[in-house]
Amino acid sequence: MSEAKPAGKRDRAVWRRPMPQDEDLAHQIEHEREQHLLLDPRYPLNIDQDVLDPMYRLTKRFWVMFVILFGLVAMAGTTWLVQMWWGLGITGLDRPVMWAIYIVDFVYFIGIGHAGTFISAALRVLKIEWRRPISRAAELVTVFGLITAAMFPLIHIGRPWKFYWLLPYPNERQIWPSYHSPLLWDMTAIMTYLSCSILFAWISIIPDLAMARDHTQGWRHTFYEMLAFGWRGTETEWANHETALNIFSYGIIPVMFSVHTIVSWDFAMALQPAWHSTIFGPYFVIGALFSGVGAVIIALALIRKFMHLDYFLRQEHFDGMAKFLLLLSLAWDYFYFNDVIVPWYGQDPVEKTILAILTGGTMAPLFYLMLFSNVLLPATLFLKRVRNSIPAVIVVAIFVNIGMYIERYLIIPVSLGQNWLPFDWGYYVLHLPETLITLGAFGFIFFAFLAVSRLFPLIPVWEVYEGQVLQGLRRIGRALVPTRSEPD
Amino acid sequence: MAKTLVLGLFHEASPTADTLDQLRGLGIADDEITVLSSIPYRAEILGRPRPKGRVGTYAGAGAILGLATGLFLSVGIFLLYPIEQGGQPIVPIPPTLIILFEVTMLGTMWAAFLGLLRANRFPITKSQLYDPRITEGHLGVLVEVGDAHADQVESILRTNGAHHLKRAEAATPPDFRHRAFWATIIGAVVVGAILVTLVAYNVIDLSFPTNMADQASIASQQGPRLAAPAQAVPIQGPVSIDDQPATEPLASTPDSIARGKTLFDIHCALCHGQDAKGDGKLSGFFNPKPKDLTSAAVQELSDQEIYMVITNGFGPMPSLAENLSRTERWDVINYIRTLKGK
Numbered sequence: 001m002s003e004a005k006p007a008g009k010r011d012r013a014v015w016r017r018p019m020p021q022d023e024d025l026a027h028q029i030e031h032e033r034e035q036h037l038l039l040d041p042r043y044p045l046n047i048d049q050d051v052l053d054p055m056y057r058l059t060k061r062f063w064v065m066f067v068i069l070f071g072l073v074a075m076a077g078t079t080w081l082v083q084m085w086w087g088l089g090i091t092g093l094d095r096p097v098m099w100a101i102y103i104v105d106f107v108y109f110i111g112i113g114h115a116g117t118f119i120s121a122a123l124r125v126l127k128i129e130w131r132r133p134i135s136r137a138a139e140l141v142t143v144f145g146l147i148t149a150a151m152f153p154l155i156h157i158g159r160p161w162k163f164y165w166l167l168p169y170p171n172e173r174q175i176w177p178s179y180h181s182p183l184l185w186d187m188t189a190i191m192t193y194l195s196c197s198i199l200f201a202w203i204s205i206i207p208d209l210a211m212a213r214d215h216t217q218g219w220r221h222t223f224y225e226m227l228a229f230g231w232r233g234t235e236t237e238w239a240n241h242e243t244a245l246n247i248f249s250y251g252i253i254p255v256m257f258s259v260h261t262i263v264s265w266d267f268a269m270a271l272q273p274a275w276h277s278t279i280f281g282p283y284f285v286i287g288a289l290f291s292g293v294g295a296v297i298i299a300l301a302l303i304r305k306f307m308h309l310d311y312f313l314r315q316e317h318f319d320g321m322a323k324f325l326l327l328l329s330l331a332w333d334y335f336y337f338n339d340v341i342v343p344w345y346g347q348d349p350v351e352k353t354i355l356a357i358l359t360g361g362t363m364a365p366l367f368y369l370m371l372f373s374n375v376l377l378p379a380t381l382f383l384k385r386v387r388n389s390i391p392a393v394i395v396v397a398i399f400v401n402i403g404m405y406i407e408r409y410l411i412i413p414v415s416l417g418q419n420w421l422p423f424d425w426g427y428y429v430l431h432l433p434e435t436l437i438t439l440g441a442f443g444f445i446f447f448a449f450l451a452v453s454r455l456f457p458l459i460p461v462w463e464v465y466e467g468q469v470l471q472g473l474r475r476i477g478r479a480l481v482p483t484r485s486e487p488d
Numbered sequence: 489m490a491k492t493l494v495l496g497l498f499h500e501a502s503p504t505a506d507t508l509d510q511l512r513g514l515g516i517a518d519d520e521i522t523v524l525s526s527i528p529y530r531a532e533i534l535g536r537p538r539p540k541g542r543v544g545t546y547a548g549a550g551a552i553l554g555l556a557t558g559l560f561l562s563v564g565i566f567l568l569y570p571i572e573q574g575g576q577p578i579v580p581i582p583p584t585l586i587i588l589f590e591v592t593m594l595g596t597m598w599a600a601f602l603g604l605l606r607a608n609r610f611p612i613t614k615s616q617l618y619d620p621r622i623t624e625g626h627l628g629v630l631v632e633v634g635d636a637h638a639d640q641v642e643s644i645l646r647t648n649g650a651h652h653l654k655r656a657e658a659a660t661p662p663d664f665r666h667r668a669f670w671a672t673i674i675g676a677v678v679v680g681a682i683l684v685t686l687v688a689y690n691v692i693d694l695s696f697p698t699n700m701a702d703q704a705s706i707a708s709q710q711g712p713r714l715a716a717p718a719q720a721v722p723i724q725g726p727v728s729i730d731d732q733p734a735t736e737p738l739a740s741t742p743d744s745i746a747r748g749k750t751l752f753d754i755h756c757a758l759c760h761g762q763d764a765k766g767d768g769k770l771s772g773f774f775n776p777k778p779k780d781l782t783s784a785a786v787q788e789l790s791d792q793e794i795y796m797v798i799t800n801g802f803g804p805m806p807s808l809a810e811n812l813s814r815t816e817r818w819d820v821i822n823y824i825r826t827l828k829g830k
Contacts, residue, residue, distance in 0.1 A: 008733065041531055042606065043625070044526065044623075044624045044625030045624045045625070045626075048624060073577065078738075098590045152691065159525070168561050168565065169684060169685070169688055170685065170688065171688040171689065172688065172689045172690055175569075176565045176569055178571055179561060179562045179566075179583055179584070179587050180571075180573065180580060180583050181564075184587075185583065185586045185590070186586065187588060188586075188590045188591065188594075189586075189590050191594070192590045192591070192593055192594040192597075195525055195594070195598070196593070196594065196597040196598070198596060199598070199601040200597075202601075203601065203604060207526070207623075210623055211526070211623040212622075213620075214620030214622075214623045214624075215620070215623070218697075229605065229608070229610035229611040229612065230610060230611050230612025230613060230616065231608075231610075231626075232524050232612075232616060232618050232622070233524045233525050233622055234522050234523070234524055234630075235523050235531070235536060235539045235625070236522075236526040236539045236541075236607070238525070238529075239528075239539040239540075240541045240542070240543045240604050240607045240608050241528070241604065241608075242528055242539040242541075243543040243600075243604075244543045244603070244604040245545050245602050247543065247597065247600040248597055248600060249573055251593055251597050251600075252594055252597070253740065254589075254593070255593050255597075255779075256591060257591065262586065280491045358513070461529075462526060462527055465526055465527045465625065466527040466528065469527060474674070
């Protein structure tokens with residue numbers, strides 16, 4: 001990292017004091033700077049450039065990825081058109097399993113969309129310092145995860161042009177959607193969560209858009225100028241900005257909990273064996289956060305590597321996220337055990353059959369892979385050595401996402417094959433159309449990140465500044481101790 | 489007296505705070521000074537009065553609006569257009585709470601966003617006195633002052649280390665593009681709502697492509713009559729179809745006939761009699777009497793028909809499906825066939 005002063009600029013970062021004479025203290029300061037972003041201040045102009053420069057980098061590798069990911073999305077779009085024309089019959093959906101991969105994708109991507117807001121809002125509310133550089137990427141994971149998830153009910157209903165039947169509006173036939181149905185609760189909750197997540201991300205990016213506006217020319221300047229609304233950073237603007245962020249932070253956390261609880265009610269409200277469970281609400285919320293934190297870790301690792309943001313995203317951030325992931329893994333274990341032991345003890349014949357399929361039947365390989373990914377592997381994060389290795393944390397995060405995808409698969413089509421009427425039992429077989437559309441959905445998330453990485457600052461620069469200005473080291477005895485920047 | 493805007497940039501917070509004190513000493517009111525910064529400095533750091541935010545008020549209003557909308561959706565609609573569902577309440581409370589929560593939060597947060605724009609008069613499209621160095625970490629002090637004092641203010645800023653001083657006239661021309669922006673947004677929402685309503689009431693008739701009507705279909709009463717699918721249940725209930733036995737018949741072998749006789753003696757003879765003449769010990773209790781199984785009337789029935797009678801019963805005769813397995817029924821039928829004309 002270059003520490004060179006910008007030519008002709010005076011050292012004006014007052015919080016970056018000269019090194020003390022005492023060698024021991026100087027050594028300690030150097031160590032702290034290496035460890036903590038907020039104790040390692042640089043000239044704000046350098047930070048601006050560090051965030052803005054990679055946005056101009058349109059290398060060959062970028063275009064190759066762009067074309068590949070766009071191809072995936074286009075392939076999914078074409079498949080969807082084909083499916084619209086020929087009907088859902090070309091997929092593996094058949095009696096009794098009428099909810100399968102599309103619903104698995106829906107739940108999975110909604111889950112991905114949970115951690116971002118939680119990390120951003122909850123860590124802001126709790127004033128946890130290491131959130132500062134990661135909140136933007138987390139919010140974007142939420143926004144793209146939710147957009148992807150919101151596509152799946154449309155894909156799943158087969159005739160997407162009838163979607164508006166779900167919306168309440170005055171109409172000729174005086175027919176209104178029945179809000180007695182969990183599916184309607186779901187749509188309302190997702191609409192609230194999606195639109196508010198976008199607004200939340202937008203509010204927190206406004207000062208950074210102003211920063212980008214001040215340091216760019218041409219179309220980018222015009223683009224940021226429009227989106228920044230003419231932000232100058234006056235006291236009133238900041239005060240209103242903070243109030244709005246606080247309202248959103250406190251507002252979006254209960255909404256986030258409600259969304260995945262309601263998603264779980266799509267299942268739990270039905271009398272289907274293995275679905276009809278009171279624990280589904282919190283169990284799904286924890287599962288969503290679990291896979292979502294994993295997804296945020298993957299996203300952070302990708303932008304760190306490809307946008308060269310290793311100054312901002314350091315080991316301390318991956319360590320914090322890994323601890324969070326570990327905690328969520330333990331919580332997930334607890335809920336999953338609850339969800340399994342009660343039906344097992346009850347020995348209801350249908351639920352017994354489903355358990356047998358999981359533990360010793362056709363689904364056993366997936367079941368044990370899920371337990372490995374969600375229980376055993378994350379438990380290695382207890383070891384500091386694993387947490388301190390960014391590649392290891394990424395591997396765990398990837399496995400957590402595989403495990404959570406399998407979990408949704410085992411819950412949805414596998415349970416649905418065994419209903420209360422044994423003559424109607426069956427199983428679901430994955431067909432080509434839903435495979436292609438699922439691949440395209442994953443492609444879309446990466447594609448959206450790729451596109452956004454060249455358009456918007458992925459690091460909340462103003463939050464990092466703020467932390468660096470306000471945080472410092474205080475000497476207690478022989479040691480230097482970091483001080484908090486936000487008392488409360 | 490015309491007013492002038494003076495902007496000076498500072499490197500740090502401390503000289504900024506000193507400058508603000510001196511400006512106040514000059515008799516400049518707090519609301520004529522604005523500090524521009526790249527991070528939210530707390531008011532105490534700069535010794536400034538805490539600005540009054542109005543976003544909370546907007547959010548509160550949005551919450552009330554959201555709650556009212558939620559009540560309309562989850563209560564109002566059902567009272568206007570009741571949906572009877574199995575004697576359950578028209579407006580059940582738990583789902584209503586869910587909708588109220590979601591729509592209230594939606595209203596709160598949307599209003600907080602719009603309130604942020606409104607309170608900050610966003611988007612600001614007229615030119616403002618500003619310096620891009622502010623987002624590089626500088627603090628800007630912007631003073632609105634009468635022309636007579638402008639030089640004095642500038643010198644205070646300069647003594648405290650301000651750089652890149654700027655001046656502009658404090659004329660405030662109306663921000664037409666700002667109004668145009670909001671007019672466009674509101675107009676788009678209104679036009680959108682009108683369009684949706686027109687489509688909803690079929691004033692604008694959109695015919696979506698669908699191939700549902702293009703599939704092979706047969707109108708009512710249209711011939712030729714189609715054969716029922718192999719596994720279809722006839723509308724008059726279970727009947728025997730000659731070439732479609734319910735289960736595979738058993739070949740008539742001496743073994744089968746012997747088994748049939750044993751089973752006949754156990755299950756049938758009580759009513760139909762040892763000789764199958766319809767004169768069993770219990771035959772006197774039935775009206776009509778049990779059938780003579782050796783008679784032509786019975787022997788002319790097809791195997792399937794006899795199978796159906798054993799399985800489902802006939803008249804006073806009960807079903808023997810629980811007593812005889814499927815193959816056992818065929819054994820009995822094979823035995824009955826040997827009684828023809830005896």
